[in-house]
Amino acid sequence: MKSVDIIKCDMCFFSHDGLFLIYTIINKIFVIQVKNLEMYRIYVESYKVDDIKLSSDNIHFLTLIKNKGCVCIYSFYKNNLINKICDYFQTYDHSFFLSKHNNIGIVKYEKKCLTIYNMNNPEKCLINIENIKYQNKGYCSNYINTIFACLVENKKDVNILLLSLFNYTIIKIIKCINFFPNDILFSKSDHIIAYSNKNRSLHIYSIDGDLLHVYKYAEDLGGINIVSINKMKNTLALGLENGYVKILCLENFKEIKFFFLDNTLQMNDKLNIYKENISSKNHINDILSTNIKSKRKKNEHFSFYTNEIHNNVVRIYETKNYSCIAILQQKNKVTFIQWDNILYKPRLLICTCTCYLFMWLPFECAVIKISNDFVCKEAEWNNDGTLLLTKNDSSIILSKKKIKFVASILKRIKVRSIKTK
Structure with a gap:
């Protein structure tokens, strides 16, 4: 391998289409063309950049400044700022692009809400979802980006809110009775999968809110560390705390494989x-x-x-x-x-x-x-x-x-x- 250069920076990654390399140094965002490794653009913020998210259109990206409650939207192909979303005296916990229309979701710390904006008209929000339950988990979109799901807290309960990405109206609030999900994800057939380490179980819900299947696992298996879907095989893999792995069918939670990662090799x-x-x-x-x-x-x-x-x-x-x-x-x-x-x-x-x-x-x-x-x-x-x-x-x-x-x-x-x- 031939090394090109060593660059001191805070964060760095390729764009989704691989045409650009983006890195930040404090409040500056540098964009390099991968083809010739030449500097393409430099954007300057007023404060240190905490995070960057890329849009699925391979054109836009946003920067997040948490303590100042600020999100800035840029284009790889324009010199100037496209738009800016600000809440003075608020802290933004997280921001992300939502759906193929490049709307932007922002989780606000003090208000405990998820606010969704149109990227081209950020003056007025599309919807504000209160009592959002967010800890780097708890929200997802379906495979074709028509439905957004997130966990919301209602007093002592945790519910699943379904939002239409066509008109940003609430489709359904699924009440989780005596069930406290850690995270949710969509299956290929638009069913919502929720798991709870507190209840030691997984639930499958339809988008109409019907509870279709329940899968319970034994207490001696520990909690779930990670859940992953194999789209091609329509299976769900559960990685458990004590080294067990379970492979389940996504349609009915039927157990396909169960193995233990120990020091005995077959x-x-x-x-x-x-x-x-x-x-x-x-x-x-x-x-x-x-x-x-x-x-x-x-x-x-x-x-x-x-x-x-x-x-x-x-x-x-x-x-x-x-x-x-x-x-x-x-x-x-x-x-x-x-x-x-x-x-x-x-x-x-x-x-x-x-x-x-x-x-x-x-x-x-x-x-x-x-x-x-x-x-x-x-x-x-x-x-x-x-x-x-x-x-x-x-x-x-x-x-x-x-x-x-x-x-x-x-x-x-x-x-x-x-x-x-």
């Missing part, structure tokens, strides 16, 4: 074990922990699960029959892990807070050395896989050139080493 012809073999004084931990937190990212054919206590281990499962096909064992804690599909096949990128990045494809592994004095905490490819963005808490590195994978197809169970050139 050997099969597809299983390959990879151990990091980079020279270091650190000793490789050979124990696979039984206390595992499941972190499942989106890929239709494979899923990965990371180790919570001995978190240097990544397990990869096929979703066809949910058998473990690979174990990746690093020397250090895995700090970031993400799927991409740039090469039209699954690829997993792993960071461990070292100067190395590790990649896995089915039956292949590779390692990239970024820089001796740069610690990689996160990483991201641009759309065509020609530019790699690596990040830590205070700076980024851009690296050019595609990666050549060095591994052969493994037909039997082996322990392979990942080596640097």
